[in-house]
Amino acid sequence: MSFLELKNITKRYGPLTAVGDVSLSVEKGEFVSLLGPSGCGKTTTLQMIAGFVEPSAGTIRLDGRDITRAKANSRGLGIVFQSYALFPHMTVFDNVSFGLEMQRVPKGERKPRVEEALSLVHLSPYAKRYPRELSGGQRQRVALARALVIRPPVLLLDEPLSNLDAKLREAMQFELREIQRKVGTTTVMVTHDQAEAFSISDRVVVMEAGRITQIDQPYRIYEHPETEFISRFVGKTNLLPGKVATATGAGATVSLAGIAVPVEMPGLSVGETVTLCIRPEKLRLTQPSNGLLTGRVADRFFLGSQWLYHIDGPLGTVMVVTPNDGSAPADQGAPVGLEWTPSVVRVHRGAMAEAPDVALEVT
Amino acid sequence: MTRNGPVALIFHALVVIFMLAPLVIVCLVAFTPENTLSLPTRGLSLRWFEAVFHHPDFVQSFWNSLWLAFLAATLAVALAVPASLAITRWEFPGRGFLNALFLSPLIIPHLVLGVAMLRLFAVIGATGSFGWLVAAHIVIVTPYVMRLLIAAISGFDRSVEQAAFSLGASEATVFRRVTLPMILPGVTGGWLIAFINSFDELTMSIFITSPSTVTLPVRMYMYATESIDPMMAAVSALIIGITAVAVLLLDRVYGLDRILVGQH
Numbered sequence: 001m002s003f004l005e006l007k008n009i010t011k012r013y014g015p016l017t018a019v020g021d022v023s024l025s026v027e028k029g030e031f032v033s034l035l036g037p038s039g040c041g042k043t044t045t046l047q048m049i050a051g052f053v054e055p056s057a058g059t060i061r062l063d064g065r066d067i068t069r070a071k072a073n074s075r076g077l078g079i080v081f082q083s084y085a086l087f088p089h090m091t092v093f094d095n096v097s098f099g100l101e102m103q104r105v106p107k108g109e110r111k112p113r114v115e116e117a118l119s120l121v122h123l124s125p126y127a128k129r130y131p132r133e134l135s136g137g138q139r140q141r142v143a144l145a146r147a148l149v150i151r152p153p154v155l156l157l158d159e160p161l162s163n164l165d166a167k168l169r170e171a172m173q174f175e176l177r178e179i180q181r182k183v184g185t186t187t188v189m190v191t192h193d194q195a196e197a198f199s200i201s202d203r204v205v206v207m208e209a210g211r212i213t214q215i216d217q218p219y220r221i222y223e224h225p226e227t228e229f230i231s232r233f234v235g236k237t238n239l240l241p242g243k244v245a246t247a248t249g250a251g252a253t254v255s256l257a258g259i260a261v262p263v264e265m266p267g268l269s270v271g272e273t274v275t276l277c278i279r280p281e282k283l284r285l286t287q288p289s290n291g292l293l294t295g296r297v298a299d300r301f302f303l304g305s306q307w308l309y310h311i312d313g314p315l316g317t318v319m320v321v322t323p324n325d326g327s328a329p330a331d332q333g334a335p336v337g338l339e340w341t342p343s344v345v346r347v348h349r350g351a352m353a354e355a356p357d358v359a360l361e362v363t
Numbered sequence: 364m365t366r367n368g369p370v371a372l373i374f375h376a377l378v379v380i381f382m383l384a385p386l387v388i389v390c391l392v393a394f395t396p397e398n399t400l401s402l403p404t405r406g407l408s409l410r411w412f413e414a415v416f417h418h419p420d421f422v423q424s425f426w427n428s429l430w431l432a433f434l435a436a437t438l439a440v441a442l443a444v445p446a447s448l449a450i451t452r453w454e455f456p457g458r459g460f461l462n463a464l465f466l467s468p469l470i471i472p473h474l475v476l477g478v479a480m481l482r483l484f485a486v487i488g489a490t491g492s493f494g495w496l497v498a499a500h501i502v503i504v505t506p507y508v509m510r511l512l513i514a515a516i517s518g519f520d521r522s523v524e525q526a527a528f529s530l531g532a533s534e535a536t537v538f539r540r541v542t543l544p545m546i547l548p549g550v551t552g553g554w555l556i557a558f559i560n561s562f563d564e565l566t567m568s569i570f571i572t573s574p575s576t577v578t579l580p581v582r583m584y585m586y587a588t589e590s591i592d593p594m595m596a597a598v599s600a601l602i603i604g605i606t607a608v609a610v611l612l613l614d615r616v617y618g619l620d621r622i623l624v625g626q627h
Contacts, residue, residue, distance in 0.1 A: 085522040089544045099530035
């Protein structure tokens with residue numbers, strides 16, 4: 001039995017189903033992220049775990065105990081809110097101490113525990129300050145210390161880093177993970193930022209329109225997205241529509257605008273409409289004559305550690321990302337070849353949901 | 364920040380002078396040794412202040428007004444806090460009606476309220492009762508408190524309460540330890556404005572005070588209709604003085620900006 005278990009959780013608001021039939025098992029000490037665009041039901045799911053929203057159907061079990069209808073103040077979970085939700089009229093120390101006070105921890109024991117929590121988030125010198133005297137990152141840490149000081153069985157994080165600027169966000173990601181490892185608290189985080197979810201989670205739960213579409217380790221979701229939506233939502237990708245030309249036992253060839261592309265996917269039948277999905281970093285630029293395809297550099301963008309190219313060719317515009325190895329990039333307008341190994345091509349059955357130019361869309 | 368041009372400065376100066384000049388003049392007149400309302404030209408005198416303190420009716424009315432304003436403001440706040448919370452946070456049938464009802468005394472002329480209350484008190488046999496005078500004042504000051512509180516509660520981040528709740532606090536504890544302290548500027552500001560409005564109220568009070576409950580503004584009005592002497596100026600100067608001290612104290616303790624404008 002898992003530590004935290006959601007079984008067929010559903011939340012309906014009138015005719016609208018915000019969360020439909022969500023089942024999820026989280027192991028003790030695991031860091032799980034709920035990832036999805038806004039309105040996908042991830043926050044509602046978190047609020048049902050927290051006890052702020054009552055599920056219309058389904059059960060939530062924590063350590064074997066059914067907490068589906070338990071009040072939020074009896075669950076003992078630690079929650080970090082997107083807005084941090086610090087008590088503005090209390091000092092940092094009192095903010096962190098509040099939960100211990102509510103749990104009737106004796107006064108003498110509170111002080112060392114608050115100090116321990118503050119030192120965990122590197123805020124010991126700020127105990128006497130008020131939240132308004134702290135920066136965004138520091139408030140974030142206070143919120144984390146306040147949630148962890150009560151030693152919750154599960155830590156819930158609601159978009160914890162989205163109010164921080166890019167650089168701080170990255171630093172906090174790693175720190176968050178480090179603290180979580182040190183304390184060993186089972187953690188469920190809600191985020192719309194896939195980089196955030198991927199870099200610090202053990203497993204990622206992708207949600208779409210109130211349902212879970214894939215639960216897997218971050219790199220597996222990136223490499224083996226189960227739906228076209230996921231491949232589009234997670235990272236950049238090239239989506240190329242085609243038809244199966246030949247099929248053998250283990251593989252097939254797909255015809256893309258008259259070019260035969262080998263793929264490794266069993267069970268395809270000749271004439272079937274498919275969408276090929278190739279990550280930009282899996283494509284390589286070569287001499288025009290050597291590639292599987294030829295094209296022309298339409299645009300190039302310098303991203304620091306990488307170059308992003310838009311290549312115009314027979315398949316429309318294709319994105320290619322190459323590492324910046326210090327050599328000169330391909331020139332604008334230059335003819336180039338594209339090559340890749342068949343194993344990096346993912347095949348989704350059926351036509352693309354939208355027009356081909358969304359292949360250029362960045363998450 | 365942009366600097367004000369000379370025209371704007373002159374305009375601002377005129378507005379300030381226009382607002383302050385009558386107060387300054389009434390304070391000066393209070394120190395006149397003459398028997399008429401005149402600026403002191405032949406030295407200063409405290410005789411009219413002395414007259415006030417030897418006038419038992421005025422002293423009695425001052426305490427009446429102080430008590431009345433204190434009770435009306437305090438009870439109005441006690442009423443307005445739960446009412447504002449309910450109106451701002453919950454959807455329930457009659458919510459719009461209740462909101463309008465609480466705010467309606469703002470738009471009903473006090474003259475009309477006074478006549479209506481007079482009739483009402485006569486019917487229920489409450490004429491001259493101090494308790495019912497307080498009740499009438501609560502009706503007219505509650506809207507001011509509600510306006511400030513609704514503004515304070517609307518800008519309130521509910522997740523702060525959720526955070527307290529998730530840390531194990533009961534509903535009552537969340538209210539006492541989190542909600543109330545966070546809307547305290549609205550509560551204090553509301554109380555202050557209610558107090559001032561009640562202390563200052565004349566039109567309605569004329570109808571519903573009895574000889575034993577006459578408030579200070581009513582007493583001043585009655586006195587002024589009979590005779591005009593510098594004692595009126597002395598009373599006014601005293602009220603101005605007390606108000607100024609109270610406001611200064613509040614600003615020292617709380618910061619007026621925080622109370623009247625909002626948090627932080």
